Amino acid sequence: MKLTFVSGAGTVTGANFLLEDGAEKYLVDCGLLQGCAYCEPHNYDPFPYDPASITALFVTHAHVDHIGRIPKLVRDGFRGTIYSTAATRDLATLMLADTLDILGMEARQSHRPPLFHRTDIDMALSLWKEIEYDKLIALHNNLLATFLDAGHILGSAMVRIARGKRSILFSGDIGNHHAALLPEADVVSDATYLVMESVYGNRSHDTSASRTERLLRAVKGGISRGGTILIPAFSMERTQDILFDLRTLIESKNLPPIPVYVDSPLAAAVTEVFEHHRTLLRPDIASRKGPLFSFPGLTIVGDNDKSHAIRTRGNPKIILAGSGMSQGGRVLSHEAALLPHQENSLVLVGYQAAGSLGRTLEEGAKRVSILGRDVRVKAHVERITGYSGHRDQHGLVEFVEPLTKSLERVFVVMGEPGASLHLAQRLHDYLGMNVHVPEKGGSVDIDL
Numbered sequence: 312m313k314l315t316f317v318s319g320a321g322t323v324t325g326a327n328f329l330l331e332d333g334a335e336k337y338l339v340d341c342g343l344l345q346g347c348a349y350c351e352p353h354n355y356d357p358f359p360y361d362p363a364s365i366t367a368l369f370v371t372h373a374h375v376d377h378i379g380r381i382p383k384l385v386r387d388g389f390r391g392t393i394y395s396t397a398a399t400r401d402l403a404t405l406m407l408a409d410t411l412d413i414l415g416m417e418a419r420q421s422h423r424p425p426l427f428h429r430t431d432i433d434m435a436l437s438l439w440k441e442i443e444y445d446k447l448i449a450l451h452n453n454l455l456a457t458f459l460d461a462g463h464i465l466g467s468a469m470v471r472i473a474r475g476k477r478s479i480l481f482s483g484d485i486g487n488h489h490a491a492l493l494p495e496a497d498v499v500s501d502a503t504y505l506v507m508e509s510v511y512g513n514r515s516h517d518t519s520a521s522r523t524e525r526l527l528r529a530v531k532g533g534i535s536r537g538g539t540i541l542i543p544a545f546s547m548e549r550t551q552d553i554l555f556d557l558r559t560l561i562e563s564k565n566l567p568p569i570p571v572y573v574d575s576p577l578a579a580a581v582t583e584v585f586e587h588h589r590t591l592l593r594p595d596i597a598s599r600k601g602p603l604f605s606f607p608g609l610t611i612v613g614d615n616d617k618s619h620a621i622r623t624r625g626n627p628k629i630i631l632a633g634s635g636m637s638q639g640g641r642v643l644s645h646e647a648a649l650l651p652h653q654e655n656s657l658v659l660v661g662y663q664a665a666g667s668l669g670r671t672l673e674e675g676a677k678r679v680s681i682l683g684r685d686v687r688v689k690a691h692v693e694r695i696t697g698y699s700g701h702r703d704q705h706g707l708v709e710f711v712e713p714l715t716k717s718l719e720r721v722f723v724v725m726g727e728p729g730a731s732l733h734l735a736q737r738l739h740d741y742l743g744m745n746v747h748v749p750e751k752g753g754s755v756d757i758d759l
């Protein structure tokens with residue numbers, strides 16, 4: 312078999328891996344390149360394989376850097392089967408529509424044609440097949456594929472493709488320990504090859520206890536300064552994590568009741584999908600009675616006009632808005648208005664990619680450009696890493712540990728180069744693994 316790291320190697324985003332078994336070709340993920348001005352135009356590049364020749368696409372989860380180019384794949388001729396869990400399909404339906412809007416706006420601004428159209432999304436959804444965790448999918452030439460729970464976002468999966476006793480495991484993104492809402496990722500103890508993510512390959516997280524503690528402190532600090540607490544958060548998973556923790560803190564009276572605004576119609580729709588698939592959440596959460604994400608004081612803002620109006624409401628208050636890395640979305644106008652005032656707080660709870668405004672703010676910039684405006688940063692900027700949906704460097708090594716007996720080779724992908732190389736070194740030094748950090752477009756032969 313031939314494995315090609317089409318993209319998503321040497322960088323976090325744009326996951327797209329090609330597995331060729333003679334004439335049969337399979338893809339794992341087909342994501343958008345995001346977060347850097349020089350890489351995003353490459354989303355328009357033709358795929359280096361013929362999309363019409365692909366038998367099936369396995370989708371690990373509904374983050375845009377794993378699904379965002381699926382409509383383009385369809386547009387370019389793909390008519391195979393798309394496999395994912397039902398929750399991933401439901402979330403992908405929302406995320407692709409949102410991506411269409413964002414990309415359409417960017418395309419108009421830069422006088423480019425759109426990357427894809429609504430009809431391409433509809434065609435993709437018509438090719439989609441839902442598969443439960445642990446169910447076997449029979450492919451050609453005695454290959455079997457299985458989705459395992461990755462504990463990263465709702466519906467997220469690892470993909471194992473096996474023939475007889477030999478197999479290749481694509482980790483997708485691997486969920487953090489003690490996630491706010493999700494159960495732990497499945498422990499996998501048998502695979503011949505592993506293609507694994509390394510987003511936090513060189514960083515360590517706060518523990519989950521300190522995560523909630525730090526959120527509590529950040530919000531209390533914001534309340535005592537009498538300002539607005541702005542939390543840039545992705546509409547999917549992070550918004551629900553934070554809402555659930557705020558609800559718990561308010562209900563337990565650790566926090567006084569405070570108005571909370573979720574400024575995102577997408578977040579509202581995603582929250583409904585979470586309620587619909589609540590059996591996938593941690594059993595202690597799934598078994599609660601009543602809606603999981605609503606509490607007195609919470610307002611969900613759908614209408615764009617009302618988005619601006621939120622800021623005029625009395626302080627203190629909390630606003631959650633996307634995007635999580637301040638790369639577009641409603642959070643930008645809030646940041647432009649709120650950051651120049653020292654009573655306000657910016658609480659960063661997610662991964663901030665290199666080159667994003669979020670990363671610049673995380674690194675302590677005192678002046679930034681937002682929506683063409685020069686903005687001075689006087690607000691308190693705090694970072695809470697414990698909400699990450701990704702394992703940190705220790706968690707990633709731990710993930711590989713049960714696999715050491717069977718693994719012949721590990722390919723470290725989906726990380727910035729420093730993170731991938733650091734993780735590769737640790738896997739080699741601590742576990743004696745044969746590790747390779749492939750370059751974008753590189754291929755290897757594997758024996759399956």
Ligand SMILES: [Zn+2]
Pocket residue numbers: 372374463484
């Ligand atoms: Zn992800």
